[in-house]
Amino acid sequence: MPNAFFVERVEEKRLIFDEIEAHHMKVVRVKPGDELVATDGKGTLYEFVLQELSKNYSVGRMLSKKVFHHDDRTVIVSVASMKWLRLRLILEKSTELGADRIEIFNCERTVARVDQRKVEKFRRIVKEAAKQSVNPFLPEVVIHEKLPRFNSDDLNIFLDFKKESISTLQEKIRGSNVVRIIVGPEGGFTKEEIREMQQDSISVSLGSRILRTETAVIASLSFVNFSIGRM
Amino acid sequence: MPNAFFVERVEEKRLIFDEIEAHHMKVVRVKPGDELVATDGKGTLYEFVLQELSKNYSVGRMLSKKVFHHDDRTVIVSVASMKWLRLRLILEKSTELGADRIEIFNCERTVARVDQRKVEKFRRIVKEAAKQSVNPFLPEVVIHEKLPRFNSDDLNIFLDFKKESISTLQEKIRGSNVVRIIVGPEGGFTKEEIREMQQDSISVSLGSRILRTETAVIASLSFVNFSIGRM
Numbered sequence: 290m291p292n293a294f295f296v297e298r299v300e301e302k303r304l305i306f307d308e309i310e311a312h313h314m315k316v317v318r319v320k321p322g323d324e325l326v327a328t329d330g331k332g333t334l335y336e337f338v339l340q341e342l343s344k345n346y347s348v349g350r351m352l353s354k355k356v357f358h359h360d361d362r363t364v365i366v367s368v369a370s371m372k373w374l375r376l377r378l379i380l381e382k383s384t385e386l387g388a389d390r391i392e393i394f395n396c397e398r399t400v401a402r403v404d405q406r407k408v409e410k411f412r413r414i415v416k417e418a419a420k421q422s423v424n425p426f427l428p429e430v431v432i433h434e435k436l437p438r439f440n441s442d443d444l445n446i447f448l449d450f451k452k453e454s455i456s457t458l459q460e461k462i463r464g465s466n467v468v469r470i471i472v473g474p475e476g477g478f479t480k481e482e483i484r485e486m487q488q489d490s491i492s493v494s495l496g497s498r499i500l501r502t503e504t505a506v507i508a509s510l511s512f513v514n515f516s517i518g519r520m
Numbered sequence: 521m522p523n524a525f526f527v528e529r530v531e532e533k534r535l536i537f538d539e540i541e542a543h544h545m546k547v548v549r550v551k552p553g554d555e556l557v558a559t560d561g562k563g564t565l566y567e568f569v570l571q572e573l574s575k576n577y578s579v580g581r582m583l584s585k586k587v588f589h590h591d592d593r594t595v596i597v598s599v600a601s602m603k604w605l606r607l608r609l610i611l612e613k614s615t616e617l618g619a620d621r622i623e624i625f626n627c628e629r630t631v632a633r634v635d636q637r638k639v640e641k642f643r644r645i646v647k648e649a650a651k652q653s654v655n656p657f658l659p660e661v662v663i664h665e666k667l668p669r670f671n672s673d674d675l676n677i678f679l680d681f682k683k684e685s686i687s688t689l690q691e692k693i694r695g696s697n698v699v700r701i702i703v704g705p706e707g708g709f710t711k712e713e714i715r716e717m718q719q720d721s722i723s724v725s726l727g728s729r730i731l732r733t734e735t736a737v738i739a740s741l742s743f744v745n746f747s748i749g750r751m
Binding site for chain 1: 523588613616617618652653654655685686687726727728729730731732735738739740742743745746749750751
């Protein structure tokens with residue numbers, strides 16, 4: 290059962306939901322009269338009573354409205370494409386933890402490559418995760434068909450498990466408007482790619498143990514969240 | 521493929537592995553002559569060459585030995601029993617992140633109850649996770665058949681998602697020898713249980729979003745690790 294539904298538009302006290310959300314409401318067996326939560330994905334949460342539920346849309350009456358203000362930072366998770374189950378976990382967990390943008394890119398050792406046709410599939414996963422975790426800010430999803438050059442004005446943190454601890458970056462994280470966590474492919478970046486990346490990013494470790502990709506993303510995103518007061 | 525195997529005993533330069541590990545070596549198709557890693561679960565990592573692999577045991581020749589020193593703290597994850605797939609994730613992720621002890625307990629609203637007969641099953645999962653993540657310290661696994669009274673000398677942190685952020689506890693965490701992260705059952709603790717727990721524990725939140733149990737465990741354990749310099 291999702292903990293929130295995505296509202297398509299709000300007209301005065303009426304919340305209008307599209308066909309997909311109406312279908313979802315039927316699947317999880319909510320009924321007119323039920324009190325539910327909705328979000329617009331842009332920072333507003335609504336409590337509402339479901340009034341009408343039909344095949345193509347549904348309508349609710351607003352009970353309350355709460356607007357969340359976003360801090361002026363952007364936290365990005367930028368990962369090499371990988372096998373679907375792990376990629377899906379990364380999309381879900383990054384959304385749960387409030388990342389603002391998720392970038393997926395191909396690189397030399399990518400086994401399961403992505404192209405723009407996948408973006409809608411990825412956005413659906415992110416939307417479901419936002420509904421489940423009641424994240425009022427829907428993360429943006431971007432696909433890069435090759436390893437992008439990361440903006441050198443951003444703080445780009447590459448998890449390579451070898452260098453100094455990420456905890457040495459706390460002050461830099463606090464002082465940055467854009468923080469990007471970069472995770473390589475399962476087989477690792479090539480030497481050439483690492484050389485290129487090192488121009489704009491800082492390599493860090495998450496301790497001596499080998500973490501699975503989703504664990505590394507959750508741990509480092511939590512660290513960033515704690516550092517900037519988001520958690 | 522595990523990244524390390526559990527050695528049963530070490531005689532000079534010879535590493536002896538039991539039947540279970542020998543079987544595991546066969547399953548993952550390692551062969552005599554392969555260079556591998558082993559741990560005793562008590563802080564030592566060995567590099568070795570596999571020499572003999574038979575049905576009931578296997579033998580390796582030590583190449584190097586590295587002893588890790590444990591800091592003088594104990595980090596405990598203490599969770600209400602829950603459905604197997606989530607419980608398994610918690611056992612795995614807590615081991616990956618180097619928890620020293622994992623306690624599983626029953627309480628009023630526990631759906632899937634545990635008793636001592638489950639402890640071997642849980643230990644197997646923890647052992648597999650330690651092998652996969654090359655954690656040289658095997659966490660202890662303890663089952664409590666009812667909600668235990670937590671030692672009031674420990675810092676007991678209860679994740680209830682409502683109170684102040686866990687980040688307010690950083691100094692307390694740094695000053696504590698034993699830190700325990702407590703996670704309730706899916707349906708939540710009863711009012712009575714919360715009243716009892718509040719005598720010895722501090723309630724904290726992990727932010728406004730709803731985190732799945734395993735995400736909450738990873739995030740809070742990472743925070744403790746960062747706070748005490750383990751990550």
